[in-house]
Amino acid sequence: MSQIKKTDEQWKSELSDESYYVTRQAGTERPFTGKYWDFNAKGSYTCICCKTPLFESEAKFDAGCGWPSFFVPKDKHKVIEKSDHSHGMTRIEVRCKECDAHLGHVFNDGPKPTGLRYCINSASLDFINSE
Numbered sequence: 001m002s003q004i005k006k007t008d009e010q011w012k013s014e015l016s017d018e019s020y021y022v023t024r025q026a027g028t029e030r031p032f033t034g035k036y037w038d039f040n041a042k043g044s045y046t047c048i049c050c051k052t053p054l055f056e057s058e059a060k061f062d063a064g065c066g067w068p069s070f071f072v073p074k075d076k077h078k079v080i081e082k083s084d085h086s087h088g089m090t091r092i093e094v095r096c097k098e099c100d101a102h103l104g105h106v107f108n109d110g111p112k113p114t115g116l117r118y119c120i121n122s123a124s125l126d127f128i129n130s131e
Helices: 008-014 017-025
Strands: 043-047 053-056 079-084 091-096 102-107 117-120 125-129
Touching: 008 017, 017 102, 053 117, 053 125, 079 102
Parallel strands: none
Antiparallel strands: 043 053, 043 125, 079 091, 091 102, 102 117
């Protein structure tokens, strides 16, 4: 259960329209348009809604799908994975455990060592540079 609870009006006032659509309405940004899909700086990716650290640049890889992709979360206890049967398909949705933000989906076609591909919307992320 998420720890951070805000009204829709509070989220709308704190987020861009696209980030609100993605994180609070389980939307998806268009591929190859997000600010982090082709981004290679060293650092941490945090939830845009609550600043929880979610992914590290060392786990990021180019999946060719048009969204930032990671083979493992920074802390598996900071994300929630749940079945998503929307759009006529079955997928595993990824959400932030702290604020219940929709982040993206996880697939079983990633690289070693996990074989996972966390396909995450740029609009759900912030970045903290460590360089």
